[in-house]
Amino acid sequence: MPPKFREPMRLNLKPRTVIVIVIVLAAGIFLGTSFFVVDTTERGVLTTFGQYTKTAEPGLHWKIPFGIQRHYNVKTEVVQVEEFGYRTERLGVQAVYSDKEYPDEATMLTGDLNIVDVEWIIQYRITDPKAWLFNFSASERTRTIRDISQSAMNMLVGDRTILNVLGPERVAIETACLEIMNETLAGYDMGVRIIAVKLQNIVPPKGVQQAFEDVNKAIQDMNRLINEGKEAYNQEIPKARGQADQQIQIARGYAAERVNKARGDVARFASVYNEYRKAPEVTRERLYYEMIEQVFEGETSVELIDKELSNFIPLKNLGTGGNR
Numbered sequence: 020m021p022p023k024f025r026e027p028m029r030l031n032l033k034p035r036t037v038i039v040i041v042i043v044l045a046a047g048i049f050l051g052t053s054f055f056v057v058d059t060t061e062r063g064v065l066t067t068f069g070q071y072t073k074t075a076e077p078g079l080h081w082k083i084p085f086g087i088q089r090h091y092n093v094k095t096e097v098v099q100v101e102e103f104g105y106r107t108e109r110l111g112v113q114a115v116y117s118d119k120e121y122p123d124e125a126t127m128l129t130g131d132l133n134i135v136d137v138e139w140i141i142q143y144r145i146t147d148p149k150a151w152l153f154n155f156s157a158s159e160r161t162r163t164i165r166d167i168s169q170s171a172m173n174m175l176v177g178d179r180t181i182l183n184v185l186g187p188e189r190v191a192i193e194t195a196c197l198e199i200m201n202e203t204l205a206g207y208d209m210g211v212r213i214i215a216v217k218l219q220n221i222v223p224p225k226g227v228q229q230a231f232e233d234v235n236k237a238i239q240d241m242n243r244l245i246n247e248g249k250e251a252y253n254q255e256i257p258k259a260r261g262q263a264d265q266q267i268q269i270a271r272g273y274a275a276e277r278v279n280k281a282r283g284d285v286a287r288f289a290s291v292y293n294e295y296r297k298a299p300e301v302t303r304e305r306l307y308y309e310m311i312e313q314v315f316e317g318e319t320s321v322e323l324i325d326k327e328l329s330n331f332i333p334l335k336n337l338g339t340g341g342n343r
Contacts (some may be wrong), residue, residue, distance in 0.1 A: 025135065031231075042057070043079035045131065046187065049307065052080070052082075052084035052085055052086065053081055053082060053083075053084040053090075054079060054080065054081055054277065055075075055079075055080055055082060056078070056079055056080075057075050057076065057080065057090075057091045057092055057093065058077060058080060059077045059079045060073055060095070060096040060097050061077065061092045061093060061094050061095060061096070062075065062092075062093055062095045062148045062329065063075035063076075063080065063090045063091065063092050063093075063148075064082075064089050064090065064092075064093060064148050064149055064152055064321060065082060065088055065089070066088065066089050066090075066091070067083070067087065067088050069089075069123075070085065070112060072088065073151055074148060074149060075090065084302045091148075091152055093145055093148035093152065094145065095144065095145045095148055096144070096209065097144070098142050098143070098144055099142070099143055099144070100140055100142050101123070101141050101161070101164060101165055101168065102138075102140050102142070103124045103125065103137075103138065103139050103140065103141075103165070103169065103172070104121050104124045104125030104137060104138035104139065104219070104220075105117065105125075105138050105219070105220075106121075124134075124169060125137055125138055125212055127172070127173050127176045127177065128176075128177055129175075129177065129179060129180060129184055130177055131180040131181060131182040132176055133180075133181040133185070133223070134182055134223070134224050134292055135184055135185070135222070135223055135224075136220070136221070136222050136280075137172060137176060137184070137197075137220075137221050138218075138219040138221070138222070139168075139216065139217060139218045139219055140216075140217050140219065141164070141168050141200070141213055141215070141216050142213070142215040142216075142217075143164065143212060143213045143214060143218075144212055144214055145210060145211050146210055146211060146212045147211075148210065149208065149210065150209060150210030151209065151211060151293030153156065153206075153210060154208055154210065155207075155209060160209070160211075161205070162206075163209065164200075164209075164211065166217075167200050167203050167204065168196070168200055171195075171196045171199040171200055172192075172196055174199075175192045175195050175196055175199075176192070179192070181231075181293055182207070182234070182238075184221060185221055185223075185231070185235060186235070186238060189218050189221070190307045190335045191299055192218060193216045193217065193218055197202065197213055197215070197216045198218045200216070202214050204301050210283075221229065223235050260304070272291050291306070297323060324330050
């Protein structure tokens with residue numbers, strides 16, 4: 020016997036039920052397309068029939084439903100990053116980097132005709148969500164930023180020698196690249212601002228990498244020795260200056276002492292001269308006695324005899340314990 024087929028079950032909906040379903044669906048679509056939320060890290064761009072209407076601040080907002088008005092949330096408070104010469108596969112405490120090389124981005128020619136591989140990152144923030152959305156397409160935005168950064172970095176590296184690029188000019192390159200990019204992007208009216216340019220690895224080609232590492236080590240040793248010399252200089256110079264000041268003060272004290280003593284001697288000689296003018300003989304004898312006292316001061320075994328004495332009887336100096 021051939022199988023029997025059942026007729027499909029038909030839903031018998033009443034017109035009122037259909038109307039209720041339609042109303043519920045319309046209400047759901049109305050509510051779903053009438054409100055939108057802007058996060059604190061975003062700004063919302065509202066359009067009417069594709070034309071810009073306004074920029075919405077963070078919070079809950081209403082818009083005309085059924086696709087008449089559309090909104091686009093743009094992350095204006097989030098710092099975005101672009102990497103050049105390398106790629107990060109996973110961020111974390113220990114970041115994981117891709118093994119793939121990007122010579123089109125990293126390989127550059129320096130001012131002294133050497134080849135160097137430069138890796139760097141840029142950080143930027145969207146400042147004008149309207150310009151960001153409407154002045155460039157989604158595919159053009161990132162490519163334009165990357166092209167401007169690569170052009171600026173190639174120009175700056177090409178103006179310097181390889182040793183300067185590897186060493187002392189890193190900060191200058193970062194600062195100049197930041198300024199050039201912001202000036203260029205301002206002319207494009209892209210609504211974005213570069214907030215940082217950071218050089219990562221700068222290495223010479225693999226064939227001469229060891230030689231450049233030796234040069235770099237030599238430069239580091241030179242800087243270390245210079246710093247040690249400056250440290251020794253800063254220790255010894257203040258000490259020497261202190262000793263010099265000490266000697267100067269000692270010399271000044273000695274000079275003041277000698278001057279005061281000389282002035283005292285002058286005053287004493289002047290006083291003696293005045294007395295001498297008043298009584299020459301008396302003053303002469305007093306000076307003579309003073310001279311004798313100074314010459315034989317502290318002597319105990321010296322006897323003075325007047326050469327004019329005609330009769331001299333020596334007497335034995337008897338101590339207290341001797342005979343009389």
